[in-house]
Amino acid sequence: xxxxxxxxxxxxxxxxxxxxxxxxxxxxxxxxxxxxxxxxxxxxxxxxxxxxxxxxxxxxxxxxxxxxxxxxxxxxxxxxxxxxxxx
Numbered sequence: 086x087x088x089x090x091x092x093x094x095x096x097x098x099x100x101x102x103x104x105x106x107x108x109x110x111x112x113x114x115x116x117x118x119x120x121x122x123x124x125x126x127x128x129x130x131x132x133x134x135x136x137x138x139x140x141x142x143x144x145x146x147x148x149x150x151x152x153x154x155x156x157x158x159x160x161x162x163x164x165x166x167x168x169x170x171x172x
Contacts, residue, residue, distance in 0.1 A: 097118070
């Protein structure tokens with residue numbers, strides 16, 4: 086029997102560019118946002134200054150775990166700056 090995989094592979098679109106992100110199922114979406122920001126060259130940005138939405142446009146809380154947000158391998162999420170943040 087195969088050992089269960091404790092990771093989820095997501096695609097997070099940051100400023101129009103898709104970034105592949107792998108996180109542990111027990112980590113929060115904030116960790117996924119940090120990884121996506123780092124991969125996209127927005128390393129110094131704070132996750133709190135960004136909004137994470139699913140394909141239906143629903144806002145996802147950064148404190149949620151992937152299973153709480155109904156996410157599984159291959160899901161695409163969209164990360165955009167909050168209105169008025171960073172300026």
